[in-house]
Amino acid sequence: MDRLTEKKLKPGYPSYIPIVLGIFVGALLARVPLLFQPMWYDEAFTLWLAGLDWGRLIEATAGDVHPPAWYVLTKAWVDTWGMYDVYALRVLALLLGLGAIYLVYQVLGKLSAPESVQWLTTWLACFSPVLVYYSAEARMYSLLLYLILLALYNALSGYGLPFALSLLLGALTQNMFFLYAPFIAWIAWQKMGWRAVAWSGIAAAAYGVVWLPRFLVQLQNVTTAYWIPDLSPGRAVFNLYTLLAGPGHHESVMLVTVPFLLVFVLTGAVLAWREKSYNLLLLAFGPLVLGVVLSLLLRPVLIPRVLIGCTPFLLALVAWTQRAVLRRLGTWSIAPLMAVLLVTLFSLYLFPTRTNWEQVYSQVPVQPGDTCYHLNASSLIMTRFLFPDCNHYLWPAEHDLAQSITSHTKMAMGIRQGPIDDLTGQVWLFHCDGPHVEGPEYAEQHRILDTWPPSRALRINSNPITNTMVWRVDLRR
Numbered sequence: 001m002d003r004l005t006e007k008k009l010k011p012g013y014p015s016y017i018p019i020v021l022g023i024f025v026g027a028l029l030a031r032v033p034l035l036f037q038p039m040w041y042d043e044a045f046t047l048w049l050a051g052l053d054w055g056r057l058i059e060a061t062a063g064d065v066h067p068p069a070w071y072v073l074t075k076a077w078v079d080t081w082g083m084y085d086v087y088a089l090r091v092l093a094l095l096l097g098l099g100a101i102y103l104v105y106q107v108l109g110k111l112s113a114p115e116s117v118q119w120l121t122t123w124l125a126c127f128s129p130v131l132v133y134y135s136a137e138a139r140m141y142s143l144l145l146y147l148i149l150l151a152l153y154n155a156l157s158g159y160g161l162p163f164a165l166s167l168l169l170g171a172l173t174q175n176m177f178f179l180y181a182p183f184i185a186w187i188a189w190q191k192m193g194w195r196a197v198a199w200s201g202i203a204a205a206a207y208g209v210v211w212l213p214r215f216l217v218q219l220q221n222v223t224t225a226y227w228i229p230d231l232s233p234g235r236a237v238f239n240l241y242t243l244l245a246g247p248g249h250h251e252s253v254m255l256v257t258v259p260f261l262l263v264f265v266l267t268g269a270v271l272a273w274r275e276k277s278y279n280l281l282l283l284a285f286g287p288l289v290l291g292v293v294l295s296l297l298l299r300p301v302l303i304p305r306v307l308i309g310c311t312p313f314l315l316a317l318v319a320w321t322q323r324a325v326l327r328r329l330g331t332w333s334i335a336p337l338m339a340v341l342l343v344t345l346f347s348l349y350l351f352p353t354r355t356n357w358e359q360v361y362s363q364v365p366v367q368p369g370d371t372c373y374h375l376n377a378s379s380l381i382m383t384r385f386l387f388p389d390c391n392h393y394l395w396p397a398e399h400d401l402a403q404s405i406t407s408h409t410k411m412a413m414g415i416r417q418g419p420i421d422d423l424t425g426q427v428w429l430f431h432c433d434g435p436h437v438e439g440p441e442y443a444e445q446h447r448i449l450d451t452w453p454p455s456r457a458l459r460i461n462s463n464p465i466t467n468t469m470v471w472r473v474d475l476r477r
Helices: 019-038 039-052 056-062 069-081 084-108 115-127 129-134 142-157 158-169 175-179 179-193 194-212 212-221 235-247 251-274 278-297 304-329 331-350 357-361 376-385 396-400 407-413 440-452
Strands: 371-374 389-394 426-433 456-460 467-474
Touching: 019 069, 019 115, 019 129, 039 056, 039 069, 039 084, 056 069, 056 407, 069 084, 069 142, 069 212, 069 251, 084 129, 084 142, 084 304, 115 129, 115 304, 129 142, 129 158, 129 235, 129 331, 142 158, 142 175, 142 179, 158 175, 158 251, 158 304, 175 179, 175 278, 175 304, 175 407, 179 194, 179 278, 194 212, 194 235, 212 235, 235 251, 235 278, 235 396, 251 278, 251 304, 251 456, 251 467, 278 304, 304 376, 357 376, 357 467, 371 456, 376 426, 426 440, 440 467
Parallel strands: 371 389, 371 426
Antiparallel strands: 426 467, 456 467
């Protein structure tokens, strides 16, 4: 078994090509089922922005909580192919996710990981639930992973200008890229010395000119973000587990898989330490530890999806443990690991984490030409795509609430705002409830219903966190 696991796989047919094709076919097949899942709020927001003209797109991203690189890329993508739908954007994320798998192998090789660890990690990356999940989502996390790996590849290859560009693009893709930047820069310094410092400085200066002022504003926009929970020991462990097993698993799945995966990671960390693979350990745990420190000292920043760049290196530690097991017990000893991976992967298919909004809102008998009035943007973003032939309006005071899209972004998106008092006729009133909703919304809801008693009321349960109330009111009364 030692000869098998340590065999040098040299480029060329027939030993190399079939393995590479098998890896990418496996990765593609694992991701295809999730390409057709329901669109959710963040994807709908991305699709809306991708349909704007270039000027309004830049204006809209300037008021958002994320940098513009992903939105610019999606705009260029849909314009190039003329496919304006969420599936086109998911295909873009899929291609980036497949490219990231190739970079996983390359980066591990340049980090001097054993070749058996390289190949096994690459295979694990094909079926990693978290990598599969975000390769089928029309959001920036697949691009973030790709750019993190690309920056590492350029740094380890000594490519100065590409290194600086990948740093800049990473920072312009996700604000939490700064969790990775110190560790990428450290590895680059080891390879390129003073040149790495110079190129990093150029990237930082360009970022400062292009986006730093907006970044500081965006930090304020998410100061009390309900989707970023307070840090606790359990929350930190949950982040680590989610990076290995993916989001939203049933409790029974977690009970079986958590101990197994954490033991494999910690054992692999010990083995990697013994073989002096310190940089691999830095990349696996460094951003998570830095996020914990910042969450304790400043404000909560940890959610699993922004830590996706750690996943390939955590998988490498799992592979390191499996390598040791293979050498002692033989080929069939890989079966428990593959079983755990497949259980977590199939739970993504069986227990969807996203609400089927099309199914939810199909309960509302809205007809083309009807008017829909929204007390917050949560229902507006989705119903704008589900009911494209309706007139949509947003309560103008909504932008003063904590978790809203900013007024700057709403104006650039072309969202129509105004008091319901200015409308006439039959109107559907939407109120999406949840952790983001504050008192003024409820006060406005009660005022409207007291002034114009509804002729119809629907309560739509979308998920355990949020639900939507819909009323039909006659403003002619």
